[in-house]
Amino acid sequence: MPDTTTHKPINMIYTGVAGTGKTYRLLQIAKQYTEFLPTANEEDLLGQLLQELSWREVVCLIFLDFKRNKKDLVKVPELVNHNFFTAKATQNAREKNLSNTAWSVLQMHSPATSDTVSYKNRASQAYFDKDDSGGWYLLPESMALLSELSQQLAEFQQAQHECKTDQNQNIAQQRFSMVSFHQAYGYEEFVEGIRPVMNGATQTNQSHSNHAQMSYAVQDGAFLKLCQRAARDPQHRYAMLIDEINRANVSRVFGELLSLIESDKRAGMPNAMTIHLAYSGRAFSVPDNVDIYATMNTQDHSLAPLDMALRRRFRFIDCPPQPELLPVIGSAMGLPKQLGTNNVGTDDFSTNDSDTVDLGKLLIGLNTRIVQTLGSEAQLGHAFLLSVDSLEQLQTSLIEQIIPQLAQAAGNQVSVLQYIFKDESQPTSLQFIQDSQMMANQDTHGSASNHHNPNAHHQMFAEPGFLMGQTVNMAGYNVNADLVDKTGAFSTAAVYQRLY
Numbered sequence: 001m002p003d004t005t006t007h008k009p010i011n012m013i014y015t016g017v018a019g020t021g022k023t024y025r026l027l028q029i030a031k032q033y034t035e036f037l038p039t040a041n042e043e044d045l046l047g048q049l050l051q052e053l054s055w056r057e058v059v060c061l062i063f064l065d066f067k068r069n070k071k072d073l074v075k076v077p078e079l080v081n082h083n084f085f086t087a088k089a090t091q092n093a094r095e096k097n098l099s100n101t102a103w104s105v106l107q108m109h110s111p112a113t114s115d116t117v118s119y120k121n122r123a124s125q126a127y128f129d130k131d132d133s134g135g136w137y138l139l140p141e142s143m144a145l146l147s148e149l150s151q152q153l154a155e156f157q158q159a160q161h162e163c164k165t166d167q168n169q170n171i172a173q174q175r176f177s178m179v180s181f182h183q184a185y186g187y188e189e190f191v192e193g194i195r196p197v198m199n200g201a202t203q204t205n206q207s208h209s210n211h212a213q214m215s216y217a218v219q220d221g222a223f224l225k226l227c228q229r230a231a232r233d234p235q236h237r238y239a240m241l242i243d244e245i246n247r248a249n250v251s252r253v254f255g256e257l258l259s260l261i262e263s264d265k266r267a268g269m270p271n272a273m274t275i276h277l278a279y280s281g282r283a284f285s286v287p288d289n290v291d292i293y294a295t296m297n298t299q300d301h302s303l304a305p306l307d308m309a310l311r312r313r314f315r316f317i318d319c320p321p322q323p324e325l326l327p328v329i330g331s332a333m334g335l336p337k338q339l340g341t342n343n344v345g346t347d348d349f350s351t352n353d354s355d356t357v358d359l360g361k362l363l364i365g366l367n368t369r370i371v372q373t374l375g376s377e378a379q380l381g382h383a384f385l386l387s388v389d390s391l392e393q394l395q396t397s398l399i400e401q402i403i404p405q406l407a408q409a410a411g412n413q414v415s416v417l418q419y420i421f422k423d424e425s426q427p428t429s430l431q432f433i434q435d436s437q438m439m440a441n442q443d444t445h446g447s448a449s450n451h452h453n454p455n456a457h458h459q460m461f462a463e464p465g466f467l468m469g470q471t472v473n474m475a476g477y478n479v480n481a482d483l484v485d486k487t488g489a490f491s492t493a494a495v496y497q498r499l500y
Contacts, residue, residue: 009263010291013245015298016319018405019381022295025319026178026241029293033176033239042160043087049156050088052232058088059105060127060146063138064153073135076102106136144217148225175233177226178241181248187255190221192279218280223257230287231267237289245294250310260286262313299377321367322382326359329389330493357394357493359385361500369420370406378409394496395486403433403479414477422498430489434478 014022050058062082066074079085079102089098107119111126127142138146179190187193194216220228223240230238251258256275259265265273266288274285294314367379384401388394403417410416414435418424423431428439482488489495 009261009266009288010293011261011263011314012292012317013294013296013314014317014319015296017299017321017377017379017381018297019383020319020321021381021383022297022319023243024383026243026293026295029239030174030176030178030241033174033237035173035175035236045156045159046083046087047091049152050084050091053088055088055101055105056109056123056127057149058084059102060138060142061149061153063128063136064146064150067138068153072137073131073133074137075135076106079106079136106130111139141215141217144215144219147219148228175229175236176239176241177222178243179222180243181245181250181253183247185248185253187253187278188221190223190253191255191257192218192220192224192277194279195219224277224284227284227287227290230290234287234289237291238287240290240292242292242294244297246296254310257286258309258313260284261292263288266290321363321379323360323363323367325382326363326385327389328356328358328360329391329394330356355493357391357496358500359388359394362496365422365500366402366420369422370409373416373419374406374409378406380405391491391493391496392486395483395490398432399479399484407477412476417477426498429480429482430495432480432483434480436476436478439478 014025016022049061053061059079062079062084063074065082065084066072066078076099080098085098085102089095089101094101106128107117108121108123109125109127110117110119110122110129112122114129116130116132125142125145126139127145128136129139130136179185188195196214196216226238226240230236254261255278260273260275263269264271265286267274267285268288272285274283276282277284292314363380363382363385370378370380380402384397385394388397406420407417410420414433417433418431418435421432423433428434480490483490
């Protein structure tokens, strides 16, 4: 688990085949970046909300609060009397000239083209304007820039509600963000991009109906939002959690941030770097209290290979199968005989009870033969069997998960599958994997091939119970009908002990 008190940034990728608990590790790491704080009173919550905000941000927050209550026009006295404004003044030990502060913020951040505001020292970004009645309002085009403030307001109001309803409840403060990469995931979702924004509603005189107006604005992505939170809270560590990092074009997703994520180039580090973001042009650097964790499936060769530049910036932690975590199940009771105590490194099977199946030894046996035929990247992870506690569940896992995956990895080669399941020397009736061509050439009277249905592999995933009385046929091989029906020799432990 990460040491969330360290100040050295962590870049780490967990690699391994499917089912080895990589995503589970991310979820466990997320807990390390979650704090359960005692319920604060409303004054404490408000202080936390306003602590890092500038006067301009406080004024924007007040407008957003009024807007949530369907009030768009705000006059200066209303602004100054709002509890956000008075609380910020108290934090800054301010008692006088509060109206002047409000006027200064409003005028400084008004558009140069305003017909109602005359002011010389305007800021580059406009947020407010005034109508002829003296009421101020948020500019529609500024709403896209206030998404983070809006989120902070929503979180504050939720915490405020919880504070009122349950004084004994702890508040969970999550200092992480989790995303799953996919083939279409890009820089726009991760860092920033231009996206459509609904600018509220206008009312037509004729129909009196509301029509939302759409515009396009630069919006922050998941990583940029997390970095902004971390920069405001340097005393704590934050984590970006990425599942399946190699499912996307990682160089395109990270863009110019590729250099910034290096430990020594973070903000505050010796070789700190700052760049200008591609869409907004804002100066940006990655805070040194942001850690990045990811998972990578080494088994799926359809995934894009990691860019070497990104590979150099991460530590790689191998996650092998862990058969020692698997239980011993009993065919009669349907419950584990023991958990996590298997002597999985021995070949002495004489100690096995005749009515039990040691799932750890079963996984080791399968993986040994998988490595011999298909290579180490085709191994099965322990998660395929981790929740199995009966022969029936073992049969289901074999039919619905393990055999289809191995068949795909083996290109449906019957000889390879039969080797993995130790079927070569077995009579047809005891084979897990049967050669469908051989079955077709045999006398079908009274044999399992009476059940052969060439469409069975399409029905396999249709609904539970549909396979009764059928074999599963997949391009050259059958899954034994008795295994599918959970009858005959496949209802006993002995046939599965053979896989050790």
